[in-house]
Amino acid sequence: MGNVEEVIVVxxxxxxxxxxxxxxxLGKKVTVLEQAPEFGEVGAGLQVGPNGLRALDALGVLEEVYKLGVFPRRHVFMDALDGKELSAVQFGESFEKSFGYPYLVIHRSDLHSVLLKACQKLTNITFLTNHKLASIEELSNYVELRCENGEVLRGETVVGADGxxxxxxxxxxxxxxxxxxxxVAYRFTVPMEEMTINIDWDEKLTWIGPGIHLVQYPVRHKSVINQVAVFKSNSYNEETGDWGSIDELREMFADxxxxxxxxxxFVQEGFVSRLHDIEPLEKWSTNxxxxxxxxxxxxxxxxxxxACQALEDAVCLVEKLGANGSNVAKALNEYQxxxxxxxxxxxxxxxxxxxIKHAEDPxxxxxxxxxMLNRSADDYTYLEWLYKERKLTSV
Incomplete structure (x- = not known):
């Protein structure tokens, strides 16, 4: 039998x-498997609220993230049809006082590169690219992972971060x-100098309308505008993937x-994704x-x-593994x-x-x-459940 790795992250x-x-x-040896030929991120902009920044701070990489992020002054909600402002969230001093951290927007690959460089500085991490997981089997003393490239790995503990x-x-x-x-979401970036509209790019904008919305904010020291156009596809077909075309997008945003x-x-340069989630699970962990x-x-x-919840996951998992010594099963159970x-x-x-955002009924x-029109920009009532520091539950 081959080596059994201490921790494998998929x-x-x-x-x-x-x-x-x-x-x-924590001092553990970690092997991380990546299906792509190299480590990197697809996509464009990413928003990181105070809870995500709190997690990055706990990991010790916040300073590097701050160097690459943009800090919007406000998040403004606009009516997509008539172009009027509906509401705003004021960032800055009062926001930071409430939640302990600011609000940041960043290019996905910039945040990814900060984490990758941090990992590359540690000698107890092994990186394996072109390793797409094909199957996983848990045995009494280890977990066996078979990859599509024919490799078989064994690990004492496995973290499935495989999307x-x-x-x-x-x-x-x-x-x-x-x-x-x-x-469907079309994500596309536009160089700042090509944006011909008169918008204050110190702000993050969300335009909302019936079955549609558009998000806009700057990344990369405001040299690039990240845009995400989202719409409900009337041609949705469960059997095929050819719904949500660019023609349908133009039709949905016509008014x-x-x-x-x-x-x-600029939307034709976009990166398109059909939006899915999963039903909440009752179980994440085995032994x-x-x-x-x-x-x-x-x-x-x-x-x-x-991304913020993935970062919160990571911090919580590290805390539980650190607190439970060699009792991995207990750590994984407390984590879930x-x-x-x-x-x-x-x-x-x-x-x-x-x-709510896409409401069609008048x-x-x-x-x-x-x-929205009757709330003040520094009223954070609706955000507390997301962003407030949460004390760890005692188990």
Missing amino acids: GGGIGGLAATYGIAK IHSVARQLVNPASKPVASRY CCPTMQESLK RVTLLGDGAHAMLQYLAQG QERIPRTAEIQRGARTWGE ATRLLRDTI
């Missing part, structure tokens, strides 16, 4: 690398499958204000295997919490007990906020807009 994305770094800092289509999840929850939301029309001129990030709790992006209620609440909250839209 997936070298943001959550996987955060867990790898934290676990390695929404997680192979590791099939061991823990074989019935769990991605759930289509019928919404929007001139500023949005101008912003959407030797646990899940993290999208593998555990893939969520719709409407609360901008996907703490994280499942939190992430399930956010998964459900993201679905609800998507429905009465619902009127009610939503009235509430």
Whole structure:
């Protein structure tokens, strides 16, 4: 029999690398498997709320992240049809006083590179690329992982950070499958000098309308504007993947204000994804295997919490492994007990906020807009459940 690794992390994305770094800092030897030929991130911008920054601080990489991030002055909600401001969240001093950390936007690959460089400085981490997990089997003394390239690895502890289509999840929850939301997202970046619209780029904007929304904010020291156009596809087909075309996007956004029309001129350069989440799970862990990030709790992006929750997972997992010595099964159980209620609440909250944001019924839209217009920019009541520091539950 070959070597049995101490810890294997499946997936070298943001959550996987955060867990790898934290676990390695405990003194454990970690092997991280990445299916791609090299470690990197696809996609564009990423929002990191105070809870995500708190997790990055706990990992010890916050200073490097701050060097690459942009700190918006406000998050402004706009009516996509008439172009008027509906509401805003004021960042800055009062926000930081409430939550302990600011609000940051960053390019996904910039955050990923900070975590990767931190990992590369540690000698007890082994990186394996071109290792796509094919199957996983848990035995009494170790876990066996078979990769599509023919490699077989064995690990004492395995962390499945392998995304929404997680192979590791099939061991823990074989019935769990991605759930289509019928919404499509086109992500695209535009060089700042090409943006011809008159917008204050010290702000982050979310334009909302019936079955649609557009998010805009700057990244990379405000040299690039990240844009995400989301719409409900009326051509949704469960059997095929050819729904949500660019023509349908243009049709769905046809009634929007001139500023949005101008912003959407660049959309053909986009990176398209059909939006899925998974139903909240009741179990993440066996005695030797646990899940993290999208593998555990893939969520719709409407609360901008996907990466933040993966980072929270990583910090919690590291704490539990550190506190329980050689009793890995106890650590993994305490980890799932703490994280499942939190992430399930956010998964459900993201679905609800998507429905509110995309409301098509006129009465619902009127009610939503009235509430938004009547709240003040420094009223953080609706954000406390997401961003407030949470004391660890004693187990």
